Amino acid sequence: MRHRPVADISHLPTYDFGSASPMWWGTLAFIALEATGFALAIGTYFYLAVLARHWPIGAPAPDLLPGTAVLVILVASVVPNHMIEFWARRQDLAKVRLGMVVMSIVGILPLIVRIWEFPALRISWDQNAYGSIVWFLLGLHTTHLLTDVGDTIVLAVLMFTQKGKAGRRFSDVSDNAFYWDFVVVSWVVLYLVIYWAPRM
């Protein structure tokens, strides 16, 4: 088949930010499917709660302190997270490097607090269905925290290498910040379910 050139796209950039980038859509799709997983797990929580005569079953409501501490850290992390997003879009390498180090530390902190959070549930996973679902919810969020912190650290290291000095890496940093927002928002919802639903 013969060709008829009708457009010249040679001057288009090779990366962009937000919804212009296919990777942003991939990230959004992963967020959508993971959010569905969270929603179904939360649905399971309330399904079991409706069936139970008393909720929580055979245990006091969880201790508020560690979970609230994680909430405070995560909500506060939104500030540096959005600063890094801003710097990434301006392609300010020095500030992005600094921001990535900060975000790596900010990501590790809630993981440390979480060591105390599991015992603060005040029930074991194998005691009854209530114990199973709260451990499941907390486990699910911890998995997300772990993977995103891992991702942040790898990206932080990458930004300090020669390969970090590429425009596309700034787009990666921006997508990583986007995903971190999801980790934070999902914890706000899960926090209310795990800690406040039993107190209603």
Place this chain on the structure above:
Amino acid sequence: MSGIAGKPAEHTQEGLKGIRDTGLEEVRLRAFLAHAWRTPKGFYGWLVTVDHKLIGRRYIVTAFLFLILAGLSALAMRFQLAQPEAGYIGPDLYNQLFTMHGTTMMFLFAVPVMEAFAIYLVPLMIGTRNVAFPRLNAFSYWVYLSGGMMIWIAFAFETGADAGWFSYVPLAGPEYGIGKRPDFWAQMVTYTEVSALAVAVEIIATVFKQRAPGMSLDRIPIYVWSVLVTAFVILFAMPAVMVSSTMLILDRLVGTKFFDPAAGGDALLWQHLFWFFGHPEVYIIFIPATGFVSAILPTFVRRPVFGYLGIVLSLIAIGFLSFGLWVHHMFATGLPQLGESFFTASSMMIAIPSGIQIFCWIATIWGGRPIFATPMLFVLGFIFTFVIGGLTGVMVASVPLDLQVHDTYFVVAHFHYVLVGGAVFPLLGAVYYWFPKVTGRMLSERLGRWNFWLVFLGFNLTFFPMHILGLQGMPRRVYTYPPASGWGEMNLFISLSSLVVFAGFALFFLNLLLSIRNGRIAGDNPWGASTLEWATTSPPPSYDFSRLPVVTHREPLWAEPDMLPVVEGLRVDAREVLAGTVADAVPQIRVPSADNSIWPLLSAIAVGGAFLGSIYTPWAVVWGAIPVSIGFICWFWPKGEPEDEE
């Protein structure tokens, strides 16, 4: 490759990096592209390739191998049921056989084969060179393959899943589930769902971002719309089965109590979660099949499909409605009546968009000049069979009728009419339709007609009598029945008819094997079709199109049969594709496309090892995370390939 040695100065424009296709003559252009998009030769190349066509092909072949395994297990069951109180297969093996049959057909054949076609066809139909995340695509295949092999190897060692394809608790729970059988089932689900979700994500990003310039939403081929809707259904349905199968394996492995009523759990919770996935699953299989029909039909009636907008909106409506039906699988569990009435209404409602599609197809045939080639025969067979399956679907959506025929052969007849008639017939039609594009050769029409009539008649002779057996009260999932039941003659008839289906499929595979070497040479567009995949050679080159097309019409090749409008300015010394706006496909960026890599395979092995280990110990997840992390880091770490340049 002499054409690519050195940098041709005349083609390096001021301020532009890399060698561009602007003004490059066709021979040199193709030489450059073939080099940039090549898959290394030999076994290593087979392991590292990220070419969507190679991966799509391999997905299709694997899915059909699983179809053969599942088909043979069906044949074994029909052998046992051919006469009352036959003693060929005992109850334990029979349980494994029907579980493996259903599990394989649903998880390892139907869903993967539909995704496989999308992986192969979507980039060609929307005018790009690869899917959005090529390495994720390769990864998804390896994960799928290992999940499928795992459950069949377990079956070979008498550890085949045996609690039905839906693996209901408490039968599959810690109390009654024998040995590791349900665990292999649960982890097979994890593998296949990871793989399906990965494909769904890449299809969404590809269709949203990588369409040819000018392919606005109202110019997307209906088949591509159908796989896009399917990808969204996968995205929101599959997490349900991952959550539930993880809970099941946790109940069995570490003693959680999700499904244990004695400790506040609930057995019906499993059914809710499973069917929240399980019903959309049917549409994950069915929606792309209707996409095949909408692709094949216009070509063989020589006119655009009637009611493009109506069909697209119907597809989207079916996608949404598919999430509101799951409870109709649970009418016999004693749910509140109001809930049952709601789900009856919603189940019947899905007949409306399905009906709109069928009327649009009939109108398309009515207004055209039908050519009865084999793909078209399968489409007509589909319409006939699916209407029957749809009608019995409306019947079992009604609670009193459902309670009467629940767990009988009536239901077996219904869902085979819907799934085989509704999905496998269009699929076979699709194989006949696109085989020339994939291989460059035509399938034999003579064998194709025999194939169609044997499968079509054999199918109806096998499954129609099951309606009657069901109404007579023959239950499903029984390995035998007494002579006094009076079901013997009809069962013998069914078993003999199933041999006709078997013969039809044997001819199908024979046709494939013969034609791949000796079939008539197809040429670029043997059917005179209208969509972009027919604008390139058959089989397409590794780079799909030498220049990326521009779309000015919904039926581009009918609007301009001999001339393809194209863009210029892409790099030819590195893999590059175009990304544009979601609604109007206006070009925004030239995106580098990932090169071949061994890391998707190694990551899949690490992930698979962790999944497999977790059947035996929860610590496998902890220790398995180490190789998995190494795999992913090496996968994503930039390696200084030309694609990393900006």
